[in-house]
Amino acid sequence: MCERERGRERERMFCRCFTPKSQLKRLLLLSMTFVLPCLLKLFHSHRMVTGTQKTWLVEPFWSTSQFVRNRKSGKYLHLQLEINCTAIYECSSVEVGKTLEIRKGNIVDLEDEDVELMTSDCAQFLSQRGYQSTLVSEAEKVYPLAFSMVVHKDAIMVERSLKMIYMPQNIYCIHYDQKSSSSFKAAMNNLAKCIPNVFIASKLELVHYAHISRLQADLNCLSDLLQSSVQWKYVINLCGQDLPLRSNFELVSELKKLSGRNMLESMKPSDIKKERFMYRHELQDIANEEGRMPFKTNVLKEPAPHNIKVFTGSAYFVLSYDFVKYISHSTVAKEFLAWSADTYSPDEHFWASMVRVPGVPGELSMSHAEVTDLQSKVRLVKWSYLEEALYPACTGTHRRSVCIYGSAELRWLLNDGHWFANKFDSKVDPVLIKCLELKIRERQKYWVELTPQKFYIYNQSENFWG
Structure with missing residues (x-):
């Protein structure tokens, strides 16, 4: 054959x-x-x-x-x-x-240089990409969301992700890596200049893989989002190869059901993962590659402060406004963050542990069952070693054990129940990305027109667009 x-x-x-x-x-x-x-x-x-x-x-x-x-x-x-x-x-x-x-x-x-140039004329860019015609219901308008996007390459995929999740009532923080190319940075700055309610983080990190700088990048955006005049209800963090599986209308409907609770992974660590935070890690150069990452030393760390029990999970989350505000002011959170600075991939235990601290807004109690990546609706990732057992085989290709989805997975992605998914790559399957965008647009139109509440179509004639 x-x-x-x-x-x-x-x-x-x-x-x-x-x-x-x-x-x-x-x-x-x-x-x-x-x-x-x-x-x-x-x-x-x-x-x-x-x-x-x-x-x-x-x-x-x-x-x-x-x-x-x-x-x-x-x-x-x-x-x-x-x-x-x-x-x-x-x-x-x-x-x-x-x-x-x-x-x-x-x-x-399109290359980063292309996106830099196509976004240099805001009026033309917004018109051609369709940002100026958005269908929004009254329910969405009074329930704004916030997004933290930590990105470092492939400007056109970042723009596509932003376009699919963009709503004029929401607020979007973009943090780009200081190591990114000048064209990528310029493209991101142009997006922030052109699109209302999109801004660049006020403090930018030099991000290293599995290092606290990745966690700090999100924290920088969260700090800026708290200062925003937009009264957002939940914040969601994404990377450049994430795309939504729900329309904004559907996402708002799901988030309302949380009633202030947070949605993220939180599990007891395996013995292997315990070594990530039991020992000190030092940032070192990666052999034969550009960049640096933390490597384990033989130095044992002190237990986590305030008797915090360490759970593990993912770097990706859906957090309530009250929880984020707590994190920004809490001495407990600040000292736990400082303790995590020399651990491996602290973003995978910081949020999973803090959400278990008694009394935090949207608390996940210690007695609550573990929340796995399949139970959390935040982000769907298909790992090669779990295919067939937990989900169907990847029809695209794999990169570092992660599936880059193919077109035949469109139906499964939309019906699986998650809110976002990773990874998508236009060089692997551009049809899937195009069709997913179309389906999300169709779902938004269907649900907004179905609701008896008033809805709005924002366009360039509205005052919102200045």
Whole structure:
């Protein structure tokens, strides 16, 4: 069986195994009745006159325009490929087969320099990217959210993530790594200049892998968000390869059910993970790589201050305003943070432990059961060594044991129950990103128009946009 046929068979098996027939009929009826038409001309296929491999432009309009720095040459033959996102969602072997054809080719996306230039004209950028037409319900308008985005590369993916979660009533802090390229930094600064309620963190860290600088980057954004005039209810932190699985309307509805509680992982540490905070760690250069990371020494640490019992979890969270305010003023939190400075990946135990401290806002009691990554709705990550056992196999590819999702996972991602997911990469499967954005937009429209409450369409004529 040729590689393409093996790929198509894998996609078909994925859909057959994880899509019950009754659910398929119900969702098909829903899509036919309520969902917007989903046929998009997503990509241009460019075949060089002197070559045979197709080059797929993820952003045909921008890539061939004067609005980017690395404009594509006219020596390409322009063809179009139509992708039906509803068919992708319904696991059509024909449509999934088209995505496999794209993945076999040379996928070209915008570089940081391109994003820097395309965001240099705010009016043109906002108009072309659709930021100036947003459907918002009254329920969302009075329930603003905050986001902390800690990023370091691939400006176009950061912009796509921001575009998918952007609502004019929300507030967004972007923290970029001091090590990032000058073009990436310029692109982020332009996004903050162009888009209302988006700003750059007032203090920027030199972020190192598994070091406290990663945790400090989020804390810097949280501190700034507390000073914002936006009276946000919850804060959510993301990285540059995260995308939402819920519309803002759905997310607000879910968060209201928490009633002030926090949503994050919190588990008892394994013996291996205990070594991350039982021993001091020192920042050292990484062999054959740029950058530094903490390495374990033989020096034992003192127990955590204030008899804090250390739990482990994830760096990613959904935290209430009151909890974040507590963290910013609490002596307990500050001393625990200082104690964590020479541990390994403190962002994976700081939040998981602080949420267990008796009396904190939205407390998770010591007697409460462990909250795993599958029980927490914050962020879905598919690990290669848990595939088949806990979730279906990855249909994209893997990077450091983490699945970079493929198009055949669109339906599963949207129906799994999580609010965000990682990882997405346009160089692996651009169709999935395009179709996910469309589905999120459709869901927002469906729920906002269904609610009897008043809703608003923000556009450039509104005072909000100045």
